[in-house]
Amino acid sequence: MNDYVRGSAWRVPVTACQPRPLSAFLSRNAQRRPASAIRSLLPLEQEPGMISLLAGKPNPATFPIEEIAVKVRLPDDASSPVVVAVTGDRLQKALQYGPTAGTPALVDWLAQLTSSLHGRPLPAQSSDSTKPWQLAVGNGSQDLIVKAFEVILDSGDTALLQSPTYPGVLPALCVGQVNTVAVESDEAGIRADALERMLARWDVDEKTSSLARPKLLYMVPTASNPTGTSTSLDRKRALLRLARKYDFLLFEDDPYYHLSFEEATPSLFALDGQDSDHDQGRVLRFESLSKVMSAGLRIGFVAGPSVLVDAINKYTATSHLQVSGVSQCVAIAVLEQMGHRGFLQHAARTADFYRRRRDAFERIAHEILRAEPPVAEWTSPGGGMFLWLRLLLPLNANTAEGDSFALISTQARRAGVLAVPGVAFLASSGGTSTYVRVSFSLIGEEDTAEAFRRLRRVILDL
Incomplete structure (x- = not known):
């Protein structure tokens, strides 16, 4: 087994083949962060017979909102919008403090969609620590990406970035004093061959020899912002192979997944789950409803290994607590009205529009x-x-x-x-x-x- 050192920098051997536990990827901040004293107990309120004196939740009888209703253009008949109303118990839950990882109905709907599109069996209904992957909702996908950086990267760590890269992620890396190294891309997306040469020479190349070896590669695989190019299937497979060989994570930021004008190729998240001979915990996949449903709803989601998603949720629980319950209730009301088939029809028409x-x-x-x-x-x-x-x-x-x-x-x-x-x-x-x-x-x-x-x-x- 290869030795590794947790410290101010991430050091691994040149040929790292033995995967280390995912918990070893967590930053010092993530490891030190205590659980929310109140939010960690909230799930116990759902146990039968439990009487809760726990949280300081405002009484919903004082809320002046009686109904939230939106008109929705459904893909089967866009000329005749239907009214979708949120009332009763669902509205009361939306107006109240809610689960950190997201409204259960929305999390389940998105998890089923993710499972169907990417060929990953739904997580077992068991404790989080035994699930191969899980899904959490965030305040847009960038919220989740920035949190993922914080729970993985320490000051002095190194992150690989597809070049050119989405500039929205750069401030968080700068503030975190993370070393960033560009990986070339061309018309077929990120160049796996260039990355392989870089990694093989990391400790002898004057550009990288003074840097800690990378803990992650951030990339936008579909219609990359700003180039509009997509990473080919062969390159995705090569990137996953390199991530396993050199022991780093893949951050798959895919907000344009549904806005591709070309035939879709399997995602890195899908490929990560196909090979039972290897560990299936290399990919954190980030998606968003902003491009196909509403940017103002601020609904994004992350799917990936439970230990990493748990760390993101722990960060959320001790910062802004949760995504807006109102945004989530509007989103799930519309998505349930559409169904998975209707949503994909709408997404396809949106892609054709662009x-x-x-x-x-x-x-x-x-x-x-x-x-x-x-x-x-x-x-x-x-x-x-x-x-x-x-x-x-x-x-x-x-x-x-x-x-x-x-x-x-x-x-x-x-x-x-x-x-x-x-x-x-x-x-x-x-x-x-x-x-x-x-x-x-x-x-x-x-x-x-x-x-x-x-x-x-x-x-x-x-």
């Missing part, structure tokens, strides 16, 4: 940005909401390709067009990028054309 917007957006981009002389190039996204434009900028002394930051932050803004410069998506600070991310989710065709004309003029005026 595919048509992409097509129109790209057509206008070709007409304006690729006109002679061309000022940008890109790979057509296979899903999501973005184009990742490589601007054809004049060269300067500081970079071989030019840098979009000043142009987008200053000249383009003065010209009346906003976009996100590529440096925002770099895994580490101090670099430059000739790229820019532009979104087609909301903008109309007339405004798209005018925005691209303004951007073109700014580039040509350099």
